[in-house]
Amino acid sequence: MDLTLIVVLVIALALFFDFTNGFHDTANAMATPIATGAIKPKTAVALAAVLNLVGAFLSTEVATTISGGLINEGDNGFSIGPEIIFAGLMGAVVWNMLTWLLGLPSSSSHALFGGLIGAAIAGAGFSVVNYGTVISKVLLPALLAPLIAGLAAYLCTKLAYWVTKRPSGLSSPKRGGFRVGQVFSSSLVALAHGTNDAQKTMGVITLALVASGLQESGSHVHFWVIAACALAIALGTYVGGWRIIATMGTGLTEVKPAQGFSAEASTAAAILASSHLGFALSTTQVASGSVIGSGLGRKGASVQWRTAGKIATGWLFTLPAAAVVGALAATLTYFGNVGLVLVAVIGFGVVLLIWWLSRKDIIGPHNGVSDVDEAGGAISIPTKKQRRKMRKRQREAERAEAERMARELKKAQKNKKKEANGKTKVPTASGSKSRAQEASAPKREARGTKEKR
Amino acid sequence: MNIEWLSFLTVTLVTLIGSLSLVALYSFAVRLKAIAEDEVRGAGLAKSGAVVCFVLCGCLVLLGIYLIVPQLGGSGGH
Numbered sequence: 001m002d003l004t005l006i007v008v009l010v011i012a013l014a015l016f017f018d019f020t021n022g023f024h025d026t027a028n029a030m031a032t033p034i035a036t037g038a039i040k041p042k043t044a045v046a047l048a049a050v051l052n053l054v055g056a057f058l059s060t061e062v063a064t065t066i067s068g069g070l071i072n073e074g075d076n077g078f079s080i081g082p083e084i085i086f087a088g089l090m091g092a093v094v095w096n097m098l099t100w101l102l103g104l105p106s107s108s109s110h111a112l113f114g115g116l117i118g119a120a121i122a123g124a125g126f127s128v129v130n131y132g133t134v135i136s137k138v139l140l141p142a143l144l145a146p147l148i149a150g151l152a153a154y155l156c157t158k159l160a161y162w163v164t165k166r167p168s169g170l171s172s173p174k175r176g177g178f179r180v181g182q183v184f185s186s187s188l189v190a191l192a193h194g195t196n197d198a199q200k201t202m203g204v205i206t207l208a209l210v211a212s213g214l215q216e217s218g219s220h221v222h223f224w225v226i227a228a229c230a231l232a233i234a235l236g237t238y239v240g241g242w243r244i245i246a247t248m249g250t251g252l253t254e255v256k257p258a259q260g261f262s263a264e265a266s267t268a269a270a271i272l273a274s275s276h277l278g279f280a281l282s283t284t285q286v287a288s289g290s291v292i293g294s295g296l297g298r299k300g301a302s303v304q305w306r307t308a309g310k311i312a313t314g315w316l317f318t319l320p321a322a323a324v325v326g327a328l329a330a331t332l333t334y335f336g337n338v339g340l341v342l343v344a345v346i347g348f349g350v351v352l353l354i355w356w357l358s359r360k361d362i363i364g365p366h367n368g369v370s371d372v373d374e375a376g377g378a379i380s381i382p383t384k385k386q387r388r389k390m391r392k393r394q395r396e397a398e399r400a401e402a403e404r405m406a407r408e409l410k411k412a413q414k415n416k417k418k419e420a421n422g423k424t425k426v427p428t429a430s431g432s433k434s435r436a437q438e439a440s441a442p443k444r445e446a447r448g449t450k451e452k453r
Numbered sequence: 454m455n456i457e458w459l460s461f462l463t464v465t466l467v468t469l470i471g472s473l474s475l476v477a478l479y480s481f482a483v484r485l486k487a488i489a490e491d492e493v494r495g496a497g498l499a500k501s502g503a504v505v506c507f508v509l510c511g512c513l514v515l516l517g518i519y520l521i522v523p524q525l526g527g528s529g530g531h
Contacts, residue, residue, distance in 0.1 A: 058518070058521055059521055135456065136457055140456065141464075144461060144464075144465075145464070148464060148465050148468050148469075149468065151469070152468045152469050152472045152473065153472070155473060156472050156476040159473060159476055160479075160480045163477065163481055163483075163484055164480050164483055164484045164487070166484070176483075177482065177483035177486055177487075178479070181479050181483075184514075188514065191518075195521070258480075261476065262472070262476050265471075265472040265475045265476050265479075266468065266472040268472075269467065269468045269471035269472040269475070269517070270464070270468040270472075272517060272521055273463070273467040273468050274464050275521070276520075276521045277457075277460045277463065277464060279464070
């Protein structure tokens with residue numbers, strides 16, 4: 001098989017991956033302003049597509065991380081060929097489509113890295129992967145970035161509510177300005193998405209070009225690669241828009257404009273800063289971290305650990321699972337051209353099958369709603385009415401407690417008097433005292449929890 | 454193995470400072486706009502304050518993008 005044909009195949013598959021990435025993530029950026037009615041769905045989708053396109057041109061740091069640092073070079077050039085990259089990409093695409101169909105939370109970026117790493121190991125042994133770069137530029141950012149974004153979003157939400165709080169009774173806080181602000185913050189998220197996610201594809205294509213000797217190792221990303229990736233992700237974003245519009249009625253997590261604005265500002269800041277330093281992270285995970293953080297910043301919020309745990313498990317699972325698929329595909333390439341054809345045929349077959357299956361049950365909440373929205377479900381925020389009810393219940397409980405204590409004290413005093421008339425004074429008196437102390441302890445505790453809330 | 458802890462610190466600080474200042478400016482703008490809408494006295498001042506905050510907010514975003522794009526001469530963490 002000609003060397004250039006396999007390169008063309010890799011490029012086509014990489015661009016397809018880029019397209020699905022844009023397709024998958026439109027909702028992350030634009031769902032909230034559409035839900036609050038700040039912007040018309042069609043305008044929002046077009047805006048997101050254009051900003052993804054622009055974002056892809058802004059930087060190439062992440063692409064350099066992938067093309068230059070992830071895979072070790074052998075003594076005479078690259079030790080892996082483009083067919084290994086093809087196998088890795090196929091693993092990523094298949095895993096991505098599968099999780100999308102099943103509605104499992106997963107990250108396209110981790111699927112991509114998992115597929116590539118798995119294929120490289122299966123194809124050329126464990127020494128071929130540069131684990132230092134994998135840990136410092138992929139795994140650690142993947143863990144830290146959502147936490148950083150979450151912390152920022154938490155503080156931002158607190159700040160936004162504190163600044164816009166006005167004395168109650170005088171006038172309503174009027175936080176309507178944030179609704180319009182969300183159009184801009186969402187746009188920033190779309191831009192950031194373009195800078196980080198489109199670059200991953202650029203990195204893979206460059207890696208394939210270097211591996212097949214068409215480009216020198218360590219050189220810059222070609223302009224046509226940037227342009228092609230930018231177009232693919234923009235097209236995917238635009239085409240993916242119909243899914244948001246279709247799922248508008250199926251219950252997005254309620255996000256208040258001020259909260260959404262804070263979350264999106266944090267997401268955009270975290271992704272843009274990471275992209276600039278060449279960290280390849282999952283935009284979906286960062287956005288999810290922000291949504292959870294900003295939810296916690298609201299009054300009386302609490303974490304639903306089960307939902308949060310389910311999301312976290314999905315994240316942990318993605319990289320190794322995609323690695324296994326990638327490794328299997330790479331093993332097939334040992335059979336030479338026949339194996340390569342097999343990988344291509346099986347891969348495209350699975351993708352087509354999944355596509356056909358997904359058409360059949362058009363859209364349900366399981367595959368229509370974005371992962372970020374699912375992350376919103378990890379926080380429960382009581383409404384004003386619920387909060388008032390909770391406070392009322394607490395007051396009642398406290399009053400009951402106080403009454404009980406008063407009764408107890410009276411009883412104790414009565415006992416004391418009785419005992420004072422009798423002979424044994426000291427032991428029972430101290431006993432009643434400690435009982436009174438016991439009774440006051442739960443009250444103190446109750447007050448403590450209230451203050452915490 | 455060479456883990457760039459300094460880069461993580463940079464990302465953390467940039468994210469926190471960037472998002473907090475953006476949200477602070479926008480929140481002040483929203484609050485001033487709300488004041489301008491329901492107070493007769495000093496409404497003009499509040500309104501111009503809101504506009505200033507909105508403009509600063511936009512400038513902050515543009516500055517962030519300027520620092521990221523290498524072609525524009527920004528060179529942030531490098």
